[in-house]
């Protein structure tokens with residue numbers, strides 16, 4: 001069989017070289033396969049790959065589309081991909097995505113890993129994506145739909161027929177997307193082995209590079225799969241409240257808030273402090289920050305709950321071990337498209353915060369904080385960090401609106417999901433993570449058992465490991481198959 | 483024309499005011515001279531005063547190494563933290579939480595780069611050798627912060643501006659720094675004109691405009707057809723207000739006139755559709771005990787309201803009856819509970835008693851009865 005390496009310039013294909021390779025590259029079928037060099041398609045338009053549209057989570061969509069193009073237009077065009085018979089893609093020597101996962105190859109850092117590490121990472125992402133799509137259910141549903149489509153009297157009811165064929169089309173698209181991606185992975189592996197056999201170092205490094213690219217894309221796709229709930233794309237407020245214990249806890253609450261600020265900055269979200277009640281001696285009693293950026297809520301909601309710290313207190317002259325608590329709540333800032341709770345002006349009481357004295361011309365202050373109380377619910381919001389009272393009021397109003405929206409969401413879904421809890425509802429028993437600085441050093445998530453031995457890096461905002469492991473574990477919860 | 487000086491006693495005001503009410507010509511159709519015309523025909527002393535450029539608008543011509551800026555920041559933070567101990571036993575103290583926030587704003591106003599390079603130094607890989615561009619020399623920044631803390635110079639004078647509503651207004655010594663409470667005057671006007679378009683049709687006046695804050699706020703809520711006359715007796719205020727009006731490109735809507743209260747408005751008797759003012763209302767006896775930032779730095783002319791603080795307010799009440807057209811609205815800021823009640827009582831019982839309707843006392847966000855509002859009958 002012929003394998004062509006094709007290089008594309010602008011819109012023309014130029015045949016670059018011809019290589020002879022083994023006859024059956026893929027176990028899926030025996031038709032010929034065209035291998036396409038990765039970088040050659042850099043100007044293809046992005047396609048929606050898996051059929052779920054999460055908005056623009058990253059600029060990697062463009063690159064991902066390239067895979068889709070190379071996959072579906074070349075490799076898959078030669079194969080039967082009907083929904084009737086879903087063939088399992090495999091390499092020449094029978095390696096499948098499931099086998100890769102079963103092999104448990106260690107997943108190393110991108111630049112340290114060999115191809116096995118990359119393959120394992122990609123396979124893992126594919127698995128998350130499949131879980132998100134509820135893969136087995138999807139295949140069953142496709143079968144049902146195909147059966148319907150084959151009925152001779154289908155078009156007697158055109159509306160029904162239209163619905164069925166649309167759903168069939170959409171599910172097929174999603175399925176094909178995943179399968180093409182799987183096949184792409186296996187083809188790369190085949191090609192890599194081939195290159196090794198033939199000592200073709202250029203082909204080998206090119207394929208390895210393609211695999212790394214694919215790994216990045218699949219990571220992003222995995223993330224999109226994890227962040228697909230309604231409000232995930234929203235910006236959000238993060239609130240931290242110190243537990244009992246005065247200075248000790250206030251200091252811990254400030255550390256937690258700092259952790260989120262740096263985490264958000266690293267993720268290129270913008271951060272503004274909305275409200276902050278400092279502790280008497282150190283730290284904060286309570287604070288609210290606004291985190292602006294796409295998917296801020298989707299990530300941050302994984303942090304809701306109580307965070308526990310064990311350390312030798314810097315405030316205790318006796319150098320004893322102390323345990324402190326801080327509660328974290330996260331509130332999505334709903335976009336204009338969503339229905340928001342309507343607030344009556346007459347239900348509000350607006351107060352100057354920390355006021356005193358005669359005010360007016362008597363007083364010069366840069367402090368124009370206001371507190372807004374929503375009388376029917378008793379919910380309040382305060383903002384003090386803007387430079388005018390007008391802006392403080394507007395910011396506090398925005399916080400109040402989001403709090404009321406969240407209350408309404410919790411009421412409507414009636415499921416009282418943990419991440420919709422407000423600070424006052426979070427019970428101090430609901431610990432989600434422990435940070436131990438003494439006698440040993442460790443941060444452990446009690447929900448996922450994800451664990452890190454370097455608390456400093458976590459406190460400096462390296463939270464993504466915790467967040468992602470929590471998000472993927474909650475995917476399992478939603479999926480009855482697991 | 484009757485002019486009342488802050489020193490004039492209440493009794494003389496009462497007797498002098500009588501004819502004013504009845505003499506208001508109410509039925510004349512609205513007819514006003516072109517704003518630009520009257521402006522050019524009125525030469526003012528204030529033309530020679532050039533308002534200062536606020537810090538955040540200056541050219542960033544001072545390249546300074548980060549490490550030097552960090553050093554300044556550490557010093558400034560320490561100074562801000564130390565204020566409470568040093569002034570424990572006096573009542574009029576600085577609050578270090580507020581000072582730290584002001585320091586952050588001072589940095590925001592002086593630096594071109596992201597202020598985080600100063601505030602979040604731990605995350606900067608740089609060891610401080612990098613240069614940042616500042617709008618003031620480091621020397622000046624040391625000096626400014628010292629003035630803030632040691633001389634109790636108001637922060638707004640230090641940076642040369644005050645954020646008020648959604649505006650950034652230039653302020654400097656000689657002009658009152660607009661207060662948060664006063665924002666509500668514009669809120670009230672906004673509510674009124676949204677409810678009733680009629681109030682957008684004719685001229686409004688803001689007397690004792692200071693930085694121009696209220697006039698600019700009102701012009702913005704009136705929309706493109708709005709017309710506001712802003713007056714003040716202080717040449718510095720006139721210059722600064724004119725400058726602020728210009729910065730918001732509202733020259734076509736706001737005309738700044740120099741003179742005492744109604745004197746510059748002779749051409750508009752009975753024509754105003756709205757009249758607002760935050761006149762000096764602090765009783766003279768309270769002036770020596772004012773907070774240091776206010777008493778030592780803000781202009782007395784903007785604060786001293788005579789023996790019980792109501793000299794200008796009573797004068798304004800009479801003016802309102804004369805200047806407003808029937809249905810016209812007024813709002814005055816007062817010193818609080820006692821003054822607002824005095825004003826309303828006076829308007830209901832004196833010779834003004836048939837001039838106004840719907841007299842109301844409106845409180846500020848601190849719950850103090852701050853404003854008196856009403857309509858001309």
Ligand SMILES: C[S@@+](CC[C@H](N)C(=O)[O-])C[C@H]1O[C@@H](n2cnc3c(N)ncnc32)[C@H](O)[C@@H]1O
Nearest residue numbers: 658660690691692714715716742743760762784
């Ligand atoms: C309390 S300040 C208010 C300034 C500005 N309207 C504000 O709210 O920020 C009072 C203002 O009245 C001005 N003023 C004092 N006596 C005056 C008079 N006789 N005629 C006109 N304006 C006067 C002062 O110069 C000062 O600007």
